[in-house]
């Protein structure tokens with residue numbers, strides 16, 4: 001949890017430097033303090049850690065951004081409301097006609113610059129490993145989207161093809177604990193390959209093959225669907241991701257003669273854990 | 289007029305430089321072409337205005353001036369004209385021809401030609417719509 | 421002190437000929453043949469507000485459909501048409517035309533002391549192209565295949581002849597070509613007017629900030645729109661002439677469409693936003709009885725935004741996997757700086773002032789608060805790792821609606837501010853305040869659940885969400901917010917209709933305004949001015965009416981002075 005505290009602390013540092021220069025801002029400090037002081041307890045702000053190596057880093061990045069955003073946004077919000085109320089019209093006197101104040105103007109140029117420089121830095125730190133792909137991945141899957149379904153095929157065993165349309169909800173099986181590389185493309189229009197618990201999405205496009213790696217660390221089942229508008233049945237273009245221990249994965253994959261067999265085998269090794277309505281990720285979780 | 293010209297030139301140059309950086313870094317020709325094209329789109333009128341500003345010198349609106357200094361300047365504006373409407377309808381027919389078939393163009397094309405010549409003739413007669 | 425600028429007219433026009441005094445058959449002819457920027461501006465304003473109401477009505481249907489997971493109100497196919505047309509109408513037919521065709525057309529010439537736009541006939545043509553373009557787009561609903569249904573972004577290849585065979589798609593393309601040219605003509609006109617028709621003494625750095633914003637908007641239109649028009653022509657060729665420009669199977673590239681679309685589309689975001697920035701920047705100082713704080717800084721921030729806005733387009737394409745992530749992320753962070761700075765100009769303008777809570781001012785403050793939310797979430801989206809899991813979810817819908825709802829609120833600020841100038845009549849302030857609360861709180865209630873449900877994985881453009889019925893609660897809240905906004909628009913319509921019978925009591929300068937439009941009558945005469953004051957600063961009207969007011973101050977010249985202790989030395 002240490003590096004995670006670091007991320008947020010340094011991300012908010014520039015914002016806090018402007019606090020002393022204004023009054024009435026103790027309120028912000030008060031509001032933010034519990035969050036900052038509680039360290040590891042920073043809330044997820046609507047997302048969870050996810051189940052891949054990258055998604056954990058993305059989670060911390062998100063926390064850092066949200067804390068920074070709340071401080072900067074809250075500060076500005078309160079300043080607007082404060083100015084509007086504190087300086088409401090009381091009489092018809094003409095106030096001092098202040099037009100420029102170099103110090104203030106320099107401050108509100110420099111401070112935001114420092115803040116966004118920090119944000120950009122942490123973005124790059126998380127982004128580079130997330131989009132990097134390794135040379136010889138131990139597992140590979142080819143994902144092809146089409147109107148309105150998905151085909152998952154595994155180069156390791158050409159007999160294994162999993163195909164499903166709309167609410168047939170085809171299953172994409174992935175190993176836990178080792179890197180799997182996805183080759184993503186589309187037969188017709190642009191589709192969106194999105195897995196919430198991986199905190200990731202990518203377009204499936206005709207004429208483009210997108211490659212990316214996942215290193216999943218939890219067993220589970222994750223319901224998802226196409227996210228990019230792709231025509232009539234876009235809202236019904238489902239698929240499901242199932243992650244199983246790597247040993248089971250390879251054993252099932254090599255022993256199966258069809259996609260159906262592979263799915264059945266995978267489901268046998270790991271009971272269906274998933275319950276969309278109550279859980280966002282596998283209920284009982286063991287690290288692969 | 290000097291600042292106006294400079295504004296366009298700076299914008300164009302900035303976008304052009306961005307285009308070069310982007311092109312070298314990304315090797316993606318579509319965006320590079322659009323950036324550099326857009327840069328040129330800024331620089332060209334900017335250069336024109338620069339040339340023009342040198343020719344006409346400083347105008348009363350470029351410096352401290354009283355209203356009286358503008359009194360000699362006369363701009364002419366057309367009071368009213370049917371040609372924009374006619375041209376608009378012609379263009380509309382042409383666009384509908386793209387959708388519903390060429391027979392719309394049979395209405396649209398003559399209307400456009402008629403309206404453009406009408407507007408030009410109107411300008412010749414003195415209803416010049418330009419600022420100068 | 422008052423000298424006159426006398427423009428001549430070709431035809432003898434009654435000089436105090438107001439725009440709303442046409443009657444009968446000759447009235448119709450006058451309307452068709454007018455080249456007066458004020459009448460054209462009014463036409464634009466009214467048409468675009470009608471478009472907003474239409475697009476809003478579609479939004480109501482969308483929100484009603486989403487109150488239950490399995491829809492049932494409209495079919496999957498109709499739903500796709502609805503959100504496509506809602507988005508297209510709001511972006512292409514409301515926000516832009518309202519700002520640069522409507523209020524800017526009306527106000528910019530007056531603000532710089534000009535008798536009309538530089539090219540009045542081109543201006544009229546621009547309106548006719550806009551009107552016919554709007555009709556063309558709506559015609560789609562009456563074709564057998566229905567309206568366009570591929571989203572307002574028209575991504576290839578969903579928009580090709582195979583996937584979108586109907587006439588609705590062609591009508592959509594045709595409409596965008598027409599409105600695209602209309603925008604370009606207005607852009608040309610704005611730039612030429614501001615460059616050539618300023619009154620003596622109205623130097624660039626004495627121009628009202630709204631005019632500055634419109635100048636930069638005009639330039640951006642000229643830089644961005646040609647690209648879109650070219651892209652649309654190619655799309656049409658792909659659909660009908662057998663080219664394969666965006667067709668991967670024919671050697672083309674679907675991603676190219678995205679590049680072209682967003683190369684226009686991101687500057688377009690600023691083409692939409694800058695005018696509204698300009699409006700509130702005009703309004704806040706007036707109702708604080710202060711000059712704009714940091715005028716020059718704001719001008720340079722606006723120019724910087726224009727320059728950078730051409731280099732950020734692919735932040736809409738982070739998940740394509742084929743764009744240079746660090747470049748576009750970096751550029752997006754850069755552009756957030758000048759955008760963020762504006763907030764402090766606005767706050768600084770209120771600071772130490774006498775803030776008067778007119779409806780216009782309330783709307784302006786509402787704009788700041790709503791836009792702030794959209795701005796902060798925009799910063800999150802500029803980070804590719806965070807965009808990856810929010811892209812194409814309701815998080816993004818909520819983000820850009822925070823922005824566009826701010827624009828609607830800003831539009832209301834502009835309308836309440838300039839309505840007396842354009843009509844001579846006041847809008848009802850009490851109804852205005854009621855509308856303010858409905859619109860702002862409704863807007864918040866609409867977007868906030870959207871952020872949450874987006875983070876919980878709800879994709880956008882979903883006609884049904886039986887995949888996860890737990891999203892329903894948040895959607896219901898969001899719909900309630902949407903309906904409140906709908907009601908606020910009815911309040912506005914009632915307010916506007918009510919004024920039709922009201923007496924013209926506004927007078928030339930009801931708000932103690934700063935800029936030249938408040939120097940002339942309400943509504944202004946045919947060529948705008950009977951007389952003009954000398955222009956010595958960016959507040960000529962203020963200077964004229966407050967000859968003894970304290971002079972402008974630069975706080976650094978007076979080190980004893982700190983912000984917050986302003987009141988003490990007023991007078």
Ligand code: HEM
Pocket residue numbers: 476479480482483503504506507508510511514515570571572573817821824825827828866880881882883902903905906
């Ligand atoms: C009463 C106010 C509004 C409500 C309730 C509303 C509602 C919605 C909803 C629910 C969607 C998402 C549809 C979907 O993805 O399934 C949407 C999309 C959209 N809205 Fe709005 N909206 C409102 C106002 C506006 C305004 C003022 C603008 C622009 C100026 C706007 C522009 C858009 C755009 C561009 C889209 C995307 C369309 C697409 O996905 O292709 N909306 N709106």
Ligand SMILES: [Cu+2]
Pocket residue numbers: 145146148190191192226227228229230234237
């Ligand atoms: Cu799809």
Ligand SMILES: [Cu+2]
Pocket residue numbers: 191192226227228229230231233234235237
């Ligand atoms: Cu889809």
